[in-house]
Amino acid sequence: MHSDARTCIAMNSCSVLNGGCEHKCVDTGNNHYKCECRKNYQLKRDGRHCALRDPCADRNGGCAQLCLSEDTRVHCSCRPGFTLAADGKNCEDIDECGSGRAKCSHRCVNTLGSFSCVCNPGFELGADGKQCYRIEMEIVNSCEKINGGCSHHCEHTTNGPLCSCNHGYQLALDRKTCVDSDECLGGGACCRHFCRNYPGGYECSCRAGHRLNADGCGCDDVDECLAETSGCEHDCVNTLGTYECFCELGFRLDQDQHSCISLYGELEDEEDEEEDEDEQLEVHRLPDLLFRKVPQLLQYTAASHSRYVSDEDDGDGGDGEVEIQRGRRGELRLSSSIVCLDGSFGDDCSVSCEDCDHGVCSENGDRCECAAGWTGIICNKTCSQGTYGPACNSLCRCQNGGSCDPVTGKCVCPPGVQGLLCEDGCPRGHFGMHCRRKCKCPNNGHCHRLYGGCLCSPGLYGRLCHLCEYQ
Structure with missing residues (x-):
C-alpha cells in the first residue's frame, strides 16, 4: 500500500510469506502463482503443503508381488510359497x-x-x-444277491448295481428288467423283403422268386431259366422275381402258360368247320405272327390277289366257289393289320407324338421312343425295380442288396459291400462301414455286414451261435 495509506500498489504474491507454499512458490504472471514441491515430495490436496512421495504407488515400485518403501527407497518381497528372484523384483515358486x-x-x-x-x-x-x-471298511458286492435285481447282467459300482442286457434286448423303465427289442417294428432290422422277430433277434425271408443272400439281409432274384425249373417247352425269359415262357415261330402258348401249340395245325382244323365259322377272323392265330393277347381291330384293310373265278369258269360248280372263298379268306388273314389315322397310335389310337413325355417320336410318327430309364406308351413310367436302360429292356444284375441306376444301370451298393455288381461283401470276420469293425463270432465266423450279429450255421442259434437246436 502507498505511504498515503490510500493507494494500492501491485505486488508479487510469492513475495509475501512465500505465497503460503511450504516448499516453492512460482509466479505465473497476471498476479497468479502456484506451489511446487522438492524432489521425492508431492503436493498435498490443499495445493500448498508437501508430503514425502510413496515409491510403491507408482506401478507397485516395479515389484512382482509385494512392495515396501523406506525413506523413498523400495523393497520388494513375495507371498508365502514364493521366494524373491535374483533381480530383487520377481518371485519364484518354492517346491x-x-x-x-x-x-x-x-x-x-x-x-x-x-x-x-x-x-x-x-x-x-x-x-x-x-x-x-x-481305511477300515467292508466292501460289499451289490451284484452278489439276486444278481442285483438285474434280468441279465449286473456290474457293481459305487452307486450300486448297473444292469445291462444281452444282444437283442433292452432295459425297461425300471433299469433292471430286460425286454425283447422288436427289430422288425423298430426299424433296426436289415431285411429287404420280410422280417420275423423272435426273442433276442430276428430273421429275414424273401418273396417268391427270390432267395436270401448270404448276408442274411438282401434278397437275390432266382433265375428260373438258368436253373431249368421254369418248365417252359420252348423259350424262357427271366424277370425280377418270376419268369415268362415264349414259343417259337408258328406256335402259341397253351392255357398252362408253359406248353406251345402249333398254329398251322389249328388252321388245318378250321378248314373243316362251317362257312359261317370260317368268316370269324382270329388274328392272334395267324402264322408268322405271335400275340400275347388278341389285339383290338380298330380298322383293317384286305387285298385279294386271287383271280376271280365265276361259276362258268369252275367246272365243279359249288365246290369251286368254296375253294375261291377259302383262298380269299387266307389272303385276308395275311393282309389284316391295325391302322391308326391322323398320326395317332396306341392300343386305342388315343395318343400322338405330342404326348411323348420322356422321349421322342419315331421317324414314322407311330410310337414314342423312350429315353433311358423310362417306359410306357408315352414314356411316362420309370423303370420298375430290377430293370434299367432304354425302354427299361435291360435287367439289373446287382447282388447283395444293391440297386440299379434306372438310366445307366450302375449298381448302388449298401454299406459294407463293394464291387461293380456289389459282389464283394465284407471279408470274413469284419462288418460295418468300409468293413473296418471286427466280428465277435466264435471261430472267426461270419457276421451281419452292417450290425455285426453272428450268422449261424444250420442247427445253431443264439447271439454267439452257441445254442444247438438238436440238443
Missing part, C-alpha cells in the same frame, strides 16, 4: 515337495505357491492335511 518342507507322510504334489499331500489307496488324509490313516 515344497522337493525341498522337504511339505513333510507329507505318503506322497506330495507341488502346486504354484503351495503343495498337497496325497495318500496311497486304502488310506485317507488326516485333519492336518499331511498324515495318512488306513
